[in-house]
Amino acid sequence: xxxxxxxxxxxxxxxxxxxxxxxxxxxxxxxxPIVEIIKEAIHPKAPDDAFYICNLxxxxxKYEEWTAQLPRVTPFYAVKCNDNELVLKTLAALGTGFDxxxxxxxxxxxxxxxxxxxxxxxxxxxxxxxxxAASAMGIKTTTFDNAMxxxxxxxxxxxxxxxxxxxxxxxxxxxxxxxxxxVLPEEAPKLLDIAKELEANVVGVCFHVGSGAQDNAVYGQxxxxxxxxxxxxxxxxxxxxxxxxGGGFPGNAGTxxxxxxxxxxxxxxxxxxxxxxxxxxxxxxxxxxxxxxTLVTQVHSLREIEDSEADGGKRFMYYINDGVYGSMNCVxxxxxxxxxxxxxxxxxDASGGGGGFGSSGGFSNNGQLYDSSVWGPTCxxxxxxxxxxxxxxxxxxxxxxxxxMGAYTIVAAGTFNGFPVPTIQYVATLDTWLxxxxxxxxxxxxxxxxxxxxxxxxxxxxxxxxxxxxxxxHPQLNSTFSAY
Ligand code: PLP
Numbered sequence: 001x002x003x004x005x006x007x008x009x010x011x012x013x014x015x016x017x018x019x020x021x022x023x024x025x026x027x028x029x030x031x032x033p034i035v036e037i038i039k040e041a042i043h044p045k046a047p048d049d050a051f052y053i054c055n056l057x058x059x060x061x062k063y064e065e066w067t068a069q070l071p072r073v074t075p076f077y078a079v080k081c082n083d084n085e086l087v088l089k090t091l092a093a094l095g096t097g098f099d100x101x102x103x104x105x106x107x108x109x110x111x112x113x114x115x116x117x118x119x120x121x122x123x124x125x126x127x128x129x130x131x132x133a134a135s136a137m138g139i140k141t142t143t144f145d146n147a148m149x150x151x152x153x154x155x156x157x158x159x160x161x162x163x164x165x166x167x168x169x170x171x172x173x174x175x176x177x178x179x180x181x182x183v184l185p186e187e188a189p190k191l192l193d194i195a196k197e198l199e200a201n202v203v204g205v206c207f208h209v210g211s212g213a214q215d216n217a218v219y220g221q222x223x224x225x226x227x228x229x230x231x232x233x234x235x236x237x238x239x240x241x242x243x244x245x246g247g248g249f250p251g252n253a254g255t256x257x258x259x260x261x262x263x264x265x266x267x268x269x270x271x272x273x274x275x276x277x278x279x280x281x282x283x284x285x286x287x288x289x290x291x292x293x294t295l296v297t298q299v300h301s302l303r304e305i306e307d308s309e310a311d312g313g314k315r316f317m318y319y320i321n322d323g324v325y326g327s328m329n330c331v332x333x334x335x336x337x338x339x340x341x342x343x344x345x346x347x348x349d350a351s352g353g354g355g356g357f358g359s360s361g362g363f364s365n366n367g368q369l370y371d372s373s374v375w376g377p378t379c380x381x382x383x384x385x386x387x388x389x390x391x392x393x394x395x396x397x398x399x400x401x402x403x404x405m406g407a408y409t410i411v412a413a414g415t416f417n418g419f420p421v422p423t424i425q426y427v428a429t430l431d432t433w434l435x436x437x438x439x440x441x442x443x444x445x446x447x448x449x450x451x452x453x454x455x456x457x458x459x460x461x462x463x464x465x466x467x468x469x470x471x472x473x474h475p476q477l478n479s480t481f482s483a484y
Contacts, residue, residue, distance in 0.1 A: 323376010
């Protein structure tokens with residue numbers, strides 16, 4: 001064995017998925033259950049490079065959840081969170097607007113056919129060339145939180161529609177933003193006076209309570225403050241017609257926005273009742289994409305450390321093919337805590353209690369879990385993905401996957417030490433695909449160059465298959481990897 005080629009998947013899966021070429025790109029069409037689709041995605045080689053599964057159906061579900069919970073609030077998806085083109089196209093087809101922070105983000109969204117009226121340039125500190133680009137693209141709505149920005153806009157984009165961004169911080173958030181952006185509400189009237197003197201076109205108020213906010217009540221407080229500023233703005237003669245309640249909504253599997261929605265809807269009813277002539281928008285990022293992406297990595301090296309004090313008498317260090325310099329930068333930048341899940345090859349609970357690892361599959365495991373750390377592929381000691389995880393004993397070649405990896409991951413990934421950013425494979429149900437296609441032609445939002453797009457499971461009961469990675473990945477991969 002040379003130790004490398006032998007890691008290729010040797011299973012004999014036959015692929016009879018119909019494919020066709022569309023504008024030079026492969027389009028896979030199949031009605032098979034999702035598990036078969038993913039088997040074929042991995043076939044015929046075990047993945048030496050990390051990759052993502054993007055479940056477009058999950059995006060559609062999140063959109064449905066949003067419209068059900070916050071029917072009066074139009075989501076303007078925050079592109080910074082994940083600028084994957086198929087994600088943007090899917091959300092555009094569903095009808096979201098977009099929050100962009102830069103010229104490049106605005107260009108990307110305009111290029112897929114989104115009208116400028118559905119884009120907000122929501123960066124309160126803007127470079128001149130980016131303001132001019134917004135103007136050239138016809139993107140009129142933007143934000144400000146200080147006098148200098150008003151002067152800049154007056155000079156470069158005098159008829160821009162301006163939202164004053166106020167600071168209103170969640171008590172607890174994964175990423176606080178208030179230390180950088182937002183005028184304190186009590187100082188906002190003074191800023192509106194300056195806007196009046198400069199004859200700026202102030203049309204509303206925005207805020208962002210912090211990303212990954214854990215404080216539902218703050219939305220109500222911020223909306224009340226915005227309403228107070230609406231009155232002051234109207235008193236100054238501004239046509240106040242837009243409220244932007246920002247982002248901060250949770251997105252991981254198992255989270256819900258119903259509690260936040262109750263607070264927001266009640267505050268809107270009180271301060272901005274239906275028919276009041278104010279458009280209500282939000283800028284959710286992680287809400288839409290976090291749960292739609294699963295990262296699949298491979299253990300390429302490991303160290304076993306004798307430790308008489310550790311459970312089982314030893315500890316493990318696993319080295320995988322993506323890390324904090326790659327798409328797991330979320331560990332550093334987004335303060336994310338990621339959960340490694342060894343690929344479950346046969347029934348049982350992979351992450352707790354042992355069992356569940358096919359004994360024929362090469363996991364030298366009898367239910368014992370070991371204190372383990374997981375490391376990225378670079379030569380930097382900082383490149384640690386998680387420090388203290390309980391994992392079964394694993395072999396080189398086995399897979400570890402991470403759920404909820406769609407937010408603030410790939411978008412900020414680099415290739416330090418020459419390790420590639422993971423590629424993405426797409427899955428969706430046939431229903432999703434047909435829906436998106438219909439919307440696409442109805443709204444003419446897409447150019448017709450969809451990347452490999454795999455349709456799955458007509459009538460597939462997704463609750464039955466669960467849509468977890470254990471349902472998706474190839475149950476026979478273990479036999480391949482155990483050959484190492
Ligand atoms: N809008 C702005 C201005 C932001 O800075 C951010 C995130 O930093 C977002 C929206 C998206 O926030 P979230 O992902 O918490 O919804």
